[in-house]
Amino acid sequence: MGSPRLREVFARIDSALSRGRLPVCxxxxxxxxxxxxxxxLQILREFARAHAAKHPELTAIAARMTAEDMGWNVHDDLAKAGVRDPALLAAVREFWAERFFRDEYLLHDHEVPGAAAFVERCHTQGALIYYLTGRHVGGMEIGTVQSLRKHGFPFWRGRCVLHLKPDFEMNDKAFKDDAIDxxxxxxxxxxxxxxxxxxxxNMFLAAFPDALHVLLQTIHSPGAEPPRPELILTPDFLMR
Ligand SMILES: [Mg+2]
Known part of the structure; x- marks a missing residue:
């Protein structure tokens, strides 16, 4: 269940509109x-199939693994599942990197529970929806739009912005810092x-101190800085 404070977002949208301001989420x-x-998981299973002849043990491991076993790095997930061969773990990392950042693979993603309905409500209520992602232009833009529409997120209807990283090489945090402008x-x-x-x-909190800043408790990169206490923590967008 999501944080009860998610509802405050709708009140903030109303408040901004009543003062003649454009609310931005x-x-x-x-x-x-x-x-x-x-x-x-899809990429791991394709890897297991592609390497089944040389590494038959991968077939059973991949079949046993579920979405819940997927953390930040597929090679770590595979190591946890019992794969010890460093060359094989390096190969999965390379195989993953060749696929994870491609349009067609984005269509495997699932919606975080309640996310589409939440964004839809923000949009219907009058907010400008600003999708800001470290996905890059030149390989992920079409899949991103298809995936947004497939799951029912507002798009194509005005008041929706989709801002992708201009190129793959740019650092994600530097990109988001620039996007604030x-x-x-x-x-x-x-x-x-x-x-x-x-x-x-934390960066958005510093840039927009009067707004609500929500941190999804899904997965994050290893060694991430500690979240500021002002952040609202939630596992999903489901509302009570
Ligand atoms: Mg993210």
Whole structure:
């Protein structure tokens, strides 16, 4: 169940509108609106199939693993499942990197529970929806839009922005830091941001101290900085 404080976002949208301001809600995608675990699992299973002749043990391991076993790195997940061969773990890392950042694989993602209905309600109520993602232009943009629409997230209807990283190489945090200027250019009122990376959520809190900042308790990168106590923690978007 989501944090009871999620409802405050709707009150903030109303409040901004009543003062003649454009409410802006900023949503990260991976591990915030979408669970990437099914994408990781799909890639692992393809790897197991491709290497079944040389490594028959992978077939049983991959069949046993579920989306719940997927953490930040597929090679770590596989190591936890019992694979010890360093060359094989290095091969899965490479196989994963060739697929994870591609349009067609994005369609395996699942919605974080309640996410589409939550974003839809923010949009219907009058907020500008600003999707801000470290996914890059040049391989992920089409799949991103298809995935948003497949799960019923608002798009194509005005008041929806999709901002992707201009190229793969750019650092995610630096990109999001730069994006703050673009968000400000709408001259609206940022009412809420949603992130799974504590460092990014802390950054949004510093940039927009009067807004609500929600940290999704899904997965985050290893060694992430500690979340600020002002952040609202929630496992999903389901409302009581
Ligand atoms: Mg994310």
């Amino acid at each position: 900023v949503f990260d995608l991976d591990s915030t609106l979408f669970s990437t675990a099914p994408r990781n 673009d968000i400000r250019s709408y001259r609206g009122e940022v009412v809420a941001s949603f992130e799974n990376e504590p460092g990014n959520a």
